[in-house]
Amino acid sequence: MAGGGPGRGARDDEFLEFAATRSSHLYRSACLLTGGDTHLAEDLVQETLGRMYAVWRTGGWRPGTKRIDNPAAYAQGVLYRLFLSHVRRRSSTERPVGDLPDRAAPAGDSSLRVTLIEALARLSPRDRAVLVLRYWEDVSVEETAELLGASPGAVRTQTSRALTRLRALIGDALPDLALR
Structure with missing residues (x-):
């Protein structure tokens, strides 16, 4: 990167390593938060990594704040x-289609996991965020x-x-699902 100054290439390499190791964890969290909306989860992870890179490029410093430890x-x-x-x-509640056709769950997903994800999706966003x-x-x-x-009391x-x-x-479905 031209004009980046000393250490910029090393910081970029460190960020790429960070992004590679953390993106799957961020994606799983985002999928849970969005109630299984994988497209929105991908967008949230990309925006998160973009914001992280902006902070990372400066060495983790911002005026008036401390370094990210x-x-x-x-x-x-x-x-x-x-x-x-x-x-x-307001646009977050818009949906292009009412219901998607049923599709098979990926291999390895149990009924309990699917039930929990569907139930999480029906909670308010704030409730989902707290539980996740x-x-x-x-x-x-x-x-x-x-x-x-x-x-902390509100949480x-x-x-x-x-x-x-x-x-x-x-x-009452949880005990039946947990025994499988």
């Missing part, structure tokens, strides 16, 4: 904020609160309510 956690936070920003847009962060990503209440811009309350909603959506 954990790029993976920072990328997860960017992904969640992008997702919540997307669902706030807390139980899929295994993020602490405090870190979840920081990522979502809420208090605990929202987690409890989201789990109640999820249980209501799944109903």
